[in-house]
Structures are given as structure tokens and as C-alpha cells.
Amino acid sequence: MNNPARILVIEDNQTNRELMVYLLTAFGYVSLVAHDGVVGVEIARRELPDLIICDVHLPKRDGYDVVKDLKQDASLHHIPTVAVTAMAMVGDRDRMLAAGFDSYISKPIDPETFVQQVERFLPEEQRIIRTTAQATVSDAEPHSCIPYKTGATILVVDDRLTNIEFVRSALEPLHYRIIAATNVQEAFRLAVSDAPDLIFTDLHMPGLDDDDCSFVRMIRTNQLLKKIPIVILAKNENIGAVVLDLLNHRSSWH
Ligand code: MN
Numbered sequence: 001m002n003n004p005a006r007i008l009v010i011e012d013n014q015t016n017r018e019l020m021v022y023l024l025t026a027f028g029y030v031s032l033v034a035h036d037g038v039v040g041v042e043i044a045r046r047e048l049p050d051l052i053i054c055d056v057h058l059p060k061r062d063g064y065d066v067v068k069d070l071k072q073d074a075s076l077h078h079i080p081t082v083a084v085t086a087m088a089m090v091g092d093r094d095r096m097l098a099a100g101f102d103s104y105i106s107k108p109i110d111p112e113t114f115v116q117q118v119e120r121f122l123p124e125e126q127r128i129i130r131t132t133a134q135a136t137v138s139d140a141e142p143h144s145c146i147p148y149k150t151g152a153t154i155l156v157v158d159d160r161l162t163n164i165e166f167v168r169s170a171l172e173p174l175h176y177r178i179i180a181a182t183n184v185q186e187a188f189r190l191a192v193s194d195a196p197d198l199i200f201t202d203l204h205m206p207g208l209d210d211d212d213c214s215f216v217r218m219i220r221t222n223q224l225l226k227k228i229p230i231v232i233l234a235k236n237e238n239i240g241a242v243v244l245d246l247l248n249h250r251s252s253w254h
Contacts, residue, residue: 005126007118008032008049010040010066011084012058019109020053020084026201026216026230027115027128037061041069044076051122053105056085056096064099071100080121084109111232155196156180157187157215167200184215191225199230 007029011017021031032047034040037058044052052070056063063083070076083096083104096104105117119127154176156167164180171178179194181187191199201215219225 004028004030004128005050005119005122006030006032006047008034008040008044008047008052010034010037010052010058010063011055012036013055016055016084016107016109019111020114022216023111023114023232024118025220026232027119028229029115029119029128035059037063037066040066044070044079045073048075049079050126051118052079052081053118054081054083054101056083063101064095067100082118082121151175151177152197153177153179153194155187155190155194155199156201157182157184157199158202159183160202163202184218187215188218191219191228192222195224196228199228201230201232 007024009017009020009031012035024031032043032049034043038060054063054066067081070081080102083101084107085104086107102121156164156178158164159182168178179190181190216230
């Protein structure tokens with residue numbers, strides 16, 4: 001991928017903001033952040049992002065004010081803008097769409113589907129997940145559709161050994177080579193030494209304190225490693241299909 005899409009996240013809640021940025025970054029998008037509506041619109045004007053994700057309840061100017069500003073600005077009104085909201089009242093949805101939001105996502109966000117939910121508002125050539133694993137790959141007969149990348153090396157990073165064993169048991173029968181690490185330092189060392197084709201990483205790793213993104217950042221800022229696709233390990237019951245799909249689209253990552 002030549003130029004990853006740039007996605008502006010306007011969200012005052014630190015936990016939500018960090019999770020969204022973490023997920024977008026892990027999938028290869030470039031994130032811009034704003035903590036309130038005023039700064040959000042400023043950054044949108046300055047940076048002209050490809051997509052805007054906007055909390056509804058924001059300090060200074062709320063999500064409705066923000067989307068109004070965006071849609072009234074001739075240089076910004078084309079940018080897809082998705083609301084993120086904990087509101088679930090019937091009238092709120094209509095109000096959000098009427099205000100100019102292209103769509104909305106409910107909080108709490110689901111780490112497993114968040115990126116897919118937002119990236120469908122990007123032009124197809126800018127999407128990273130492309131055809132989604134869930135939608136297109138049957139897991140009924142995985143052996144009948146083993147990709148040409150059989151033998152690919154997959155690095156699994158998780159502090160829980162049971163999760164590593166789960167991935168191993170799902171993927172080794174498909175002839176993938178699994179290497180695993182239970183901490184970030186070991187994971188980085190393995191990434192350098194073994195150059196994996198794909199990395200699965202747990203969302204929360206011990207030893208990272210408040211900076212959960214640092215492993216992804218270590219990979220993304222390393223010249224040799226930065227193009228390796230990274231997948232967040234949530235509860236992937238369809239993990240085989242996810243891997244297969246990503247590896248089949250490997251060429252599009254370069
Ligand atoms: Mn908020």
C-alpha cells in the first residue's frame with residue numbers, strides 16, 4: 001500500500017481514543033487525534049483527512065457542531081464522518097444522520113469489528129482489510145482453500161499461553177509456521193530475527209503500562225518490519241480465515 005488513509009479521531013475520552021488509535025494503527029492506517037470539537041475542526045481543515053471519526057459528546061463544540069462545520073466547509077464536506085456514540089435512543093440516530101454524519105458506531109466499540117466498520121466509508125482502494133475474512137472465506141473446509149502462502153511464518157504475541165496454544169492449534173494444521181512470544185521485548189527480537197509474514201498481537205501486554213501502542217509502534221517505525229501486517233488478537237473464532245485472507249492479500253500491503 002502506498003499511502004495509507006489518514007483518519008482523524010475526535011474523542012475526549014482517553015480510553016476510547018487510545019483504543020481507536022491503537023486499532024487503526026495496528027491495521028496500518030495513519031491516525032490524527034483531537035480531544036475536543038474545536039481542535040478537531042482545526043485539524044480537519046489543516047490536514048484534510050480521508051475519514052473522520054467523531055464522538056458526539058465533546059467539550060467546547062460537540063459532535064453536532066463539528067459535523068455542521070465540516071459539512072458547511074466546501075473543502076471538507078466530502079470527507080466521510082462517522083459518529084461514535086453511546087446514545088441508543090431512536091430519535092438520536094435520525095438526528096445524527098440529519099446533522100450530516102454519514103453513519104454512526106455504538107460505544108463501547110468492538111475491537112474485533114471496529115476497523116471494518118469504519119473503513120467501509122473509505123474508497124475501496126484505500127481499505128486495508130478489503131474482502132473481509134468473515135464474509136468471504138468459508139471456514140468449513142479450510143484445507144480446500146489453503147493459500148499459496150502455505151508455510152508462511154506467523155508471530156503470535158500474547159502473555160497468556162492458552163491463547164498462543166489456541167492459535168497454534170488452529171494454524172499449524174494449515175502448515176503455517178508459528179513463532180510465539182509472551183512479552184514485547186521477545187516479540188520484537190523474534191520479528192527481527194525471523195521476519196514473520198504476519199503478526200498477531202494481544203491488545204494488552206504486561207510491561208507496557210499506559211502505552212499499549214508501543215509494540216505496534218516499534219514495528220511500524222522499523223524500516224525492515226514496518227510493512228508486516230498486524231492483527232489484533234481478540235476472540236477470533238474464525239482465526240484461520242482471517243490469516244488466510246490477509247496472506248492472500250499480502251501483495252496489496254507493499
Ligand atoms: Mn465524549
